[in-house]
Amino acid sequence: MSPTAHEHIVKSFDSELQRLYGEIVRMGELATSQLDGAVDVMLRRDTKAAQRVVANDEAIDALEREVSHDVLRLLALRQPMARDLREVYAALRISADIERIGDYAANVAKRSTVLNQSPVVAPIHGIPSLARLANDLVRDAVQAYADRDAQRALMVRNRDVELDAQYTGLFRELLTYMAEDPKQITPCTHLLFMAKNIERIGDHATNIAENTWFVVHGEALPAQREKGDLTSQ
Amino acid sequence: MSPTAHEHIVKSFDSELQRLYGEIVRMGELATSQLDGAVDVMLRRDTKAAQRVVANDEAIDALEREVSHDVLRLLALRQPMARDLREVYAALRISADIERIGDYAANVAKRSTVLNQSPVVAPIHGIPSLARLANDLVRDAVQAYADRDAQRALMVRNRDVELDAQYTGLFRELLTYMAEDPKQITPCTHLLFMAKNIERIGDHATNIAENTWFVVHGEALPAQREKGDLTSQ
Numbered sequence: 001m002s003p004t005a006h007e008h009i010v011k012s013f014d015s016e017l018q019r020l021y022g023e024i025v026r027m028g029e030l031a032t033s034q035l036d037g038a039v040d041v042m043l044r045r046d047t048k049a050a051q052r053v054v055a056n057d058e059a060i061d062a063l064e065r066e067v068s069h070d071v072l073r074l075l076a077l078r079q080p081m082a083r084d085l086r087e088v089y090a091a092l093r094i095s096a097d098i099e100r101i102g103d104y105a106a107n108v109a110k111r112s113t114v115l116n117q118s119p120v121v122a123p124i125h126g127i128p129s130l131a132r133l134a135n136d137l138v139r140d141a142v143q144a145y146a147d148r149d150a151q152r153a154l155m156v157r158n159r160d161v162e163l164d165a166q167y168t169g170l171f172r173e174l175l176t177y178m179a180e181d182p183k184q185i186t187p188c189t190h191l192l193f194m195a196k197n198i199e200r201i202g203d204h205a206t207n208i209a210e211n212t213w214f215v216v217h218g219e220a221l222p223a224q225r226e227k228g229d230l231t232s233q
Numbered sequence: 234m235s236p237t238a239h240e241h242i243v244k245s246f247d248s249e250l251q252r253l254y255g256e257i258v259r260m261g262e263l264a265t266s267q268l269d270g271a272v273d274v275m276l277r278r279d280t281k282a283a284q285r286v287v288a289n290d291e292a293i294d295a296l297e298r299e300v301s302h303d304v305l306r307l308l309a310l311r312q313p314m315a316r317d318l319r320e321v322y323a324a325l326r327i328s329a330d331i332e333r334i335g336d337y338a339a340n341v342a343k344r345s346t347v348l349n350q351s352p353v354v355a356p357i358h359g360i361p362s363l364a365r366l367a368n369d370l371v372r373d374a375v376q377a378y379a380d381r382d383a384q385r386a387l388m389v390r391n392r393d394v395e396l397d398a399q400y401t402g403l404f405r406e407l408l409t410y411m412a413e414d415p416k417q418i419t420p421c422t423h424l425l426f427m428a429k430n431i432e433r434i435g436d437h438a439t440n441i442a443e444n445t446w447f448v449v450h451g452e453a454l455p456a457q458r459e460k461g462d463l464t465s466q
Contacts, residue, residue, distance in 0.1 A: 065453075072318060072319075075308060075318060075322075076315070076318055079312040081309055082309070085305060085309055086305075089304075089305060089308075092325070096329070107465070110465045111465045114465050175419055178411070178415070178422075179416075182411070182415045183412075185411050186408055189408060189411075189422075190465065192422065192425075193429070193465075196426070220298075232343045232344045232346070232347050232426075
């Protein structure tokens with residue numbers, strides 16, 4: 001192969017990888033904007049707008065299918081090795097995590113439509129700040145991925161502890177509220193599941209961070225702590 | 234390359250694929266036995282045994298790491314194409330789904346330890362039959378995968394509707410129970426999350442079925458219905 005032909009193939013592989021990264025960053029933007037949207041329609045008690053948020057999830061799903069398709073094509077045609085292979089592998093994993101984040105955001109919007117069927121419940125105020133923290137984690141994780149910044153990725157995982165603690169506080173508050181006013185059991189149950197969805201978003205941000213670490217270092221980030229919520233301990 | 238050398242490489246690739254399939258089937262066996270175990274320790278109110286179920290989840294996680302490792306090695310060394318590439322890709326996806334099923338089973342066991350802190354709550358009886366149905370789906374999905382039986386895989390997806398309906402019934406029953414006896418709100422909330430975990434296991438069985446379809450047919454199973462629970466509709 002002439003040096004020019006080789007250069008051409010390398011350049012073209014790089015541009016395909018760039019396309020993949022772009023799709024993932026775009027997925028991350030959509031997913032965080034979906035969670036912002038879900039909280040917004042919940043606070044405005046706007047059922048029609050909530051249905052739009054639910055419908056918009058399809059755009060994220062479509063991007064994930066595109067990433068999977070591109071990954072399979074890259075693997076078949078380019079047969080990447082070493083770091084390139086890790087890049088392709090991580091793209092697949094990260095796109096699956098962002099797809100789940102989108103599902104959770106859509107579920108928050110969907111459950112808000114049930115809340116609109118009864119009067120406002122007090123502990124709803126805990127949801128926006130939980131969602132803000134979760135979205136910070138997702139944005140940081142996607143930015144760390146985009147910059148291949150393993151240190152920043154590590155910080156995402158550490159900050160997920162904050163989200164778990166805030167979720168646990170809200171969980172307890174919701175249980176107390178239900179006990180004091182049993183009429184609110186149904187809406188509070190949906191708030192519980194909304195909070196749980198948001199706590200899970202933090203776990204997926206952590207997964208993105210761990211895959212970013214893997215791309216950069218070629219090995220798994222060492223286990224640190226038990227993941228997830230503390231309400232069943 | 235001599236025909237014998239080529240045959241040797243092909244045989245060795247096949248045996249590596251077989252190893253991958255074996256790991257996945259083993260993961261499926263472990264995950265279903267974990268869910269059986271979680272329900273058993275819940276019914277026996279055995280906190281020590283529940284902690285063992287939680288600890289056993291590590292065996293599934295370790296197998297998933299092994300599958301990922303084997304997939305990366307196969308991609309790098311064998312550079313599979315067409316159906317072989319789909320096989321490797323599906324193995325990665327399916328192992329991730331089974332790993333999540335294991336997490337949900339472990340979470341059921343973990344939450345059962347909270348139930349042991351208060352008297353028995355009546356609607357606990359709904360959990361075993363929900364778990365039985367979910368485990369049927371997982372066993373069918375893994376068997377359909379092991380046999381590359383796309384028709385059987387299709388049936389798994391269709392039967393997930395039953396699980397969603399049964400989950401929705403239990404969800405409503407639990408809410409009614411909480412309203413009638415607010416002292417039971419905390420244990421019933423954990424039962425709600427346990428039921429939700431089991432409903433999610435059905436979604437992952439569906440994912441396994443969809444990936445099996447993809448391996449066999451080389452294209453995605455057409456969308457059929459909205460997945461998931463109906464309690465927020």
